[in-house]
Amino acid sequence: MSTNNSKDVLIEVKGLKKHYAGKKSLFGRSQQVVRAVDDVSFTIHRGETFGLVGESGCGKSTTGRSIVRLHDVTDGEIWFDGHNVARMNERQLKPFRKRMQTIFQDPYSSLNPGMNVAQLISEPMDIHRQGTKAEQRDRVLALLDKVGMKAEHANRYPHEFSGGQRQRISIARALSVQPEFVMCDEPISALDVSVQAQVVNMLEDLQAELGLTYLFIAHDLSMVRHISNRIGVMYMGKLVELAPSDELYKRPAHPYTQALLAAIPHPDPKQEMQPPPILEGELPSPLSMAVGCSFASRCPYATERCRKETPVWREIAPQHYASCHLHEA
Amino acid sequence: MNALKLRQVVAQFKHQKLAIAALVVLLVFTLASIFAFLSPYDPNKLVVTERLQSPSATHWFGTDDHGRDYLSRALYGGRVSLSVGFLSMIIAVGIGTTVGTISGYFGGWVDNVLMRMVDVLMSIPSFFLMLILNAYLKPGITTIIVIIGMLSWMNIARIVRAETLSVKEREYVLYARVSGQSTFNIIVKHIVPSMMPTIIVAATISIASSIMMESSLSFLGLGIQPPNSSWGSMLNSAQGYIGDAPYMALFPGFLILLTVLSFNFLGDVLRTAFEPKANRK
Numbered sequence: 001m002s003t004n005n006s007k008d009v010l011i012e013v014k015g016l017k018k019h020y021a022g023k024k025s026l027f028g029r030s031q032q033v034v035r036a037v038d039d040v041s042f043t044i045h046r047g048e049t050f051g052l053v054g055e056s057g058c059g060k061s062t063t064g065r066s067i068v069r070l071h072d073v074t075d076g077e078i079w080f081d082g083h084n085v086a087r088m089n090e091r092q093l094k095p096f097r098k099r100m101q102t103i104f105q106d107p108y109s110s111l112n113p114g115m116n117v118a119q120l121i122s123e124p125m126d127i128h129r130q131g132t133k134a135e136q137r138d139r140v141l142a143l144l145d146k147v148g149m150k151a152e153h154a155n156r157y158p159h160e161f162s163g164g165q166r167q168r169i170s171i172a173r174a175l176s177v178q179p180e181f182v183m184c185d186e187p188i189s190a191l192d193v194s195v196q197a198q199v200v201n202m203l204e205d206l207q208a209e210l211g212l213t214y215l216f217i218a219h220d221l222s223m224v225r226h227i228s229n230r231i232g233v234m235y236m237g238k239l240v241e242l243a244p245s246d247e248l249y250k251r252p253a254h255p256y257t258q259a260l261l262a263a264i265p266h267p268d269p270k271q272e273m274q275p276p277p278i279l280e281g282e283l284p285s286p287l288s289m290a291v292g293c294s295f296a297s298r299c300p301y302a303t304e305r306c307r308k309e310t311p312v313w314r315e316i317a318p319q320h321y322a323s324c325h326l327h328e329a
Numbered sequence: 330m331n332a333l334k335l336r337q338v339v340a341q342f343k344h345q346k347l348a349i350a351a352l353v354v355l356l357v358f359t360l361a362s363i364f365a366f367l368s369p370y371d372p373n374k375l376v377v378t379e380r381l382q383s384p385s386a387t388h389w390f391g392t393d394d395h396g397r398d399y400l401s402r403a404l405y406g407g408r409v410s411l412s413v414g415f416l417s418m419i420i421a422v423g424i425g426t427t428v429g430t431i432s433g434y435f436g437g438w439v440d441n442v443l444m445r446m447v448d449v450l451m452s453i454p455s456f457f458l459m460l461i462l463n464a465y466l467k468p469g470i471t472t473i474i475v476i477i478g479m480l481s482w483m484n485i486a487r488i489v490r491a492e493t494l495s496v497k498e499r500e501y502v503l504y505a506r507v508s509g510q511s512t513f514n515i516i517v518k519h520i521v522p523s524m525m526p527t528i529i530v531a532a533t534i535s536i537a538s539s540i541m542m543e544s545s546l547s548f549l550g551l552g553i554q555p556p557n558s559s560w561g562s563m564l565n566s567a568q569g570y571i572g573d574a575p576y577m578a579l580f581p582g583f584l585i586l587l588t589v590l591s592f593n594f595l596g597d598v599l600r601t602a603f604e605p606k607a608n609r610k
Contacts, residue, residue: 068507090509097509110500114522124508173504 011044016076038237049214051228059237101174105186107166111158143172164195243320341602348598351591362407370398409559414540420478429489526603537592
């Protein structure tokens, strides 16, 4: 793990919002809005791995997909190496699409079943008109070697490979155009535990070799700790805590982070089991215009104030940010 | 379409004897109508002395009310029926796939406009529309192909649209989008190839219904014009002699029946073959 603490910022997200229009009523236009991502800000330094965790539907994938501009954003700025990509149209985005690549979650749906491995890996090179056919072929073979696959795999089709191998193909594809930033949208969630470790180690090796920057989205905290330099925790479309990974695991500040960490199963069966504090209460509807802290309905420490007043984002320790009333100076 | 799909199809055909029979029937009919010129009789030559002869060694299918060899007429008629079925299917699949993918991929108002257009076209009884159009246009084989093609793409458009909606959310399409692939290339390289099985099945069924439509139009005297024949127009001329010469109705009737049935069987088997889990025995 490279602990690059330089202030060289590659990506800066400022006040990112992504709202989806909910149901319209039959008459009139009273529209409900789903706030998938609501005012999220963070920075990713060059060469680091930024982990983003949270439960299903918390907006972590939407945040990642907004950065690589899979969809338009409702509001906010996304600065990539000094350029605001949030409002760019497809033509302006094209050079950035080469520098930002993506690895998706599902190894069974992220590779077109009708294309062979060589075609899959050279697709980004085709899009960005890199190299002749022969050069592309050489690059495909070099990449296959880099991700631990054989040259003879180049002419095979995705259905002939296991999940882990497919994910390696996805990685090779993402690397074919020499990106600086790779958005990994739950790249290991669909894999077996043994294979997860292989893929994560490979991602780390590649990062060290090529100086890549990762945004690593996951819901499994144990793996995220291993790979990330800093971790952001999301809840209901908002960032609730952000800290260097060791700090976050040793001193989780937000009650939600504490609950998430308590839910990690311990690998030693002999150790005395403490019943983890299970979160109670319901997730509030993302439609409702919440007043106060969005976690108040499930928080064991919630006070009257939490239900009325929205907590502000503050630095509670060096490099450690959280939004919770419990941690006011 | 890839090797895996092809192997599934072959495996499915091996299981289904009926499908092989259908394939053989269609192959025989196609070859027969292609090589119809080998027949010793001119399909349009009138021999008044030999009218209404029953099937015999010289005239296998007998002769019609003008003394023309009925087998030759059936073979040349098959040319018309099969080519109308095939070519109007091409038109229908072309329009249906284009409209369906555009509608499904872009969504929003584009989808609304196109699908309402489909609704309107589907709510007009297309047979009557065809009759009216036929009355204004010069009758002939080209006219009939174009009319049938233009009026039978709506179902294909709907199926393709529904499929596009699901394919466009697959991660390889999302990946192509975030990699900067152009919309046209995404549709041509990723979406349409993924839908090939569905399109092939729809096309097979579409041939069957086009042949039916052509036969109906020709039966009403609006399709192929005399002295040329098609299976539908042969049924028409058989009407008056149904008591004296029932074979005149039976031969073209069976040919239509067998062809349409075979195409429908084929469509069914292909559908089963392309659905990997469903209906496997």
